[in-house]
Amino acid sequence: MVLSLPPAASGVVRTGTPVGRWVLLTTVLGSSMAMLDSTVVNVALPRIGADFGADMSVLQWTVNAYMLALAGLILLGGSLGDRFGRRRVFVIGVVWFAAASLLCGLAPNAGVLVAARALQGVGGALLAPGSLALIQASFHPDDRARAVGVWSGLGGVGAAVGPFLGGWLVDGPGWRWVFLLNVPLAVLCVPVALRHVPESRDGREHGRFDVAGAVLGAAALALVTYALIEAPGGASAVVVGAAVAGVVLGAVFVAVERRRADPMLPPDIFSSRQFTAVNLVTLCVYAAFGGFFFLSVLQLQVVVGYSALQAGTALLPTTVLMLLLSARSGELGQRIGPRIPLTAGPLLCAAGMLLMLRVGEGASYATDILPALLVLGLGMVTLVAPLTSTVLASVDAGRAGLASGVNNAAARAAGLIAVAALPLLAGMGPEAYRSAAEFGSTFRRAMPMCAGVLVVGALIAFVTVRKPAPDCRRPESRTHCAVAAPPLESGRE
Template sequence: MDGGLRLKSAQGRWVVLAAALGSGMAMLDGTVVNVALPAIGADLGASLAALQWTVNAYLLTLAGLILLGGSLGDRYGRRRVFVIGVCWFALASGLCSIAPTVGVLIAARALQGIGGALLTPGSLALLQASFHPDDRSAAVGAWSGLGGVATAVGPFLGGWLVSGPGWRWIFVINLPVAVVVAALTLRHVPESRDERATGRFDVPGAVLAALALGGVTYALTAAAEGVSAAVWVSAAAGVLLGVAFVVAERRSPRPMLPLELFRSRLFTAINLVTLGVYGALSGVFFFLQVQLQTVSGFEPLVAGVAFAPVTVLMLLFSARSGRLATRIGPRLPLTLGPLVAAAGVLLMLRIGPAASYWTDVLPAAVVFGVGLTLLVAPLTATVLAAVDVRRAGIASGVNNAAARAAGLLAVAALPLLTGLSGEQYRVPSAVDSAFRTAVLICAGLLAGSGLLALATVPGRRPAVAVEPDTSWYCCPTGPPVDPGHQASEST
């Protein structure tokens, strides 16, 4: 049954605040971790592979379990699962903050990803279930604006914490936020569930997906240190588990990933574009913070806010970009956006030793931000429009998972492709060389994604009218984050 809350009511405003703070906590965490990587490496004596896993452990469990997390909310109560996710995320953050070794930090980050998989789908699902249909768009808009504030504040806060109290405080900051979110949610958010949700969960599918991604990620990460029998075994296991996942989803009566969605040529094409775009963005931001701090000598605070213009541009113009794509069709923005973003990435080649922010960094940030502003909202709207309205939730969840998986694989593969390994991330000359190679690879991925959109996306307006989602804001120090659609809407 549809909810009946009104946005202007006191309870309605509390519901939006709780959902925005919850998703904002996850967005903030994704923003600040990349800023802290050099400091984490120096403090814990971590290798480059360990820093890769500091990022990827979170993405691995999040990407593998996010669709299952949405299903759990539909079945057992969206408020309940949301609160469990918030508390889980907070406890894992606390463990991250006291990690004595990088191994413990990586394990805690994996636990954080599980919390994120429970929390992320529930944020928008709470709004969808709680508000009157006439107020849902306004509620989502308010939620998006508050989420954008979290994204904008994140780089400054992360840089300040790393430069001041230390990197561990980027995780401590989640604890008081989680307490507030849980209290607001339990007091003000009504419980809701899908009474039609029956049958078994696709736990085998979720496990196979996570293991397949884990096997391939381990192989790519370990191969940078040298190809060994373990690398080949891991790679083969990842591929075989991926095949097993496809077979399991084809046979499952209620699959986590309905393969029939890919019968839509447009849906398939847009997800391929998503893989290219978000793989490139994740790779750029992983290398960028190391380049700015190790090679260019920027302090963490300055490095953290260096690409703030990207967030500002997206906050101001993403909604307009979505409306423009609705009027003229998605092909042009989805072609020009990646190409302009690729040009911005190429401008990052100017970022080197003794780089100037105003002449070397800012122009790249502005051009890059213009490209992302053109493409992000139309990308989300087009993937939703590629399927029936009743399947928009699962389509968005699949696209979200594709973006996470792309980031996971990019962070694992790029150091291998650029020849950076071991302790070399502390050597300015080695980092500078690897960064330039990574920039060229990522620019190529973006340009290829734009050309793929040109060849596959229709120039006309999508057949299914879907309000563009303005929640895909780009973290200036991490991959764009979608705080989660109702990822597992019943099909």
């Protein structure tokens, strides 16, 4: 199907025009679908488990099936948009995401839900890179920074509202509406995109797609994740075989990427020590975030006794702080360099997670929960914006889009592994979330582990990260609430 041409050419749209407002509406709606999904689903997990009579592994797969597909395919999704048209691939991603969301909402059992979540991740990999790329390609260069600022600010508001909205839906019409909410958003988004958003593509994109790399990378992640999630049931031959196969496929993935002329993940991008170091910090930071937000929502509901709405609302301080202060944090990082923020930020986050050890049965929000979340939020504010700008400053401007995609995929893969591994490392049994006493004791073992990973990230930053050259590229997206992964940035100049 050939999409009809919209009434404006790419690269000339101005922010004050009707077309400019339509483009912003479309991209905000599309990105909000993926952003909301990363913040609202965790709130629904206890109710999903109760409705399906599921054990802990199903809750982990409900999160990880989505993250697995997204982390494995997001680089490929960006390349597809550059080749076949950013609007085209974005619209396909929105429709795909909405259809998978509908299947999630109608899922009759846990198996169908997990499969639908994986399909959602495929849709997310198509639409997430295209949202910002459409703005960068559509708007006039003089208006581009302002348009990105509006897009990132509105996206931040959506992320901040997400946990509250998810809790309200779970306690009200039911957890299925956490997914069904995406359908009306898509119904509004797609016609606007087809009618008002100009098509664009990168004329330089003529190489073959690295489908083999994408499949190998996703398969390696899937097998390792399976082994970690299923290991509490016993180290069976299947679990051990999956772990070994995952490691072997990971090695094959590295070998294939080294030999391909046009790899999905060019190994030479890691020749920059700064880029490699910041991605190691990213792995540590977002592994801790992924494990924390997965377990803390369960802790608030299972142990403290909060409803889904109360649990979602309780987490608002972290995203609100990021929404309000991330731009200033980015400016501070430019003045003093990234080394101090990327060292102090993880340490603050570690302190916040250790303060969560006070959160148990009968915990007070004002004296136990809120202080921990405020310290955690300040740490996130301190590190996320400088982390993104340092990633982009560590490579040539022409590879900024690739660098951002690699960094985003690394963060999602780290969160994926953390959600799979942390319950195992903390000794969390399959039925732990049904018992306040058992879950509380394992949660107290898990938080120091998350804090320890953050301390490792801070040490890596302190030893390896240096201030980039003053003329290096800076991200235009300065306001965000990047709980699941750093914000994607376009490499388009």
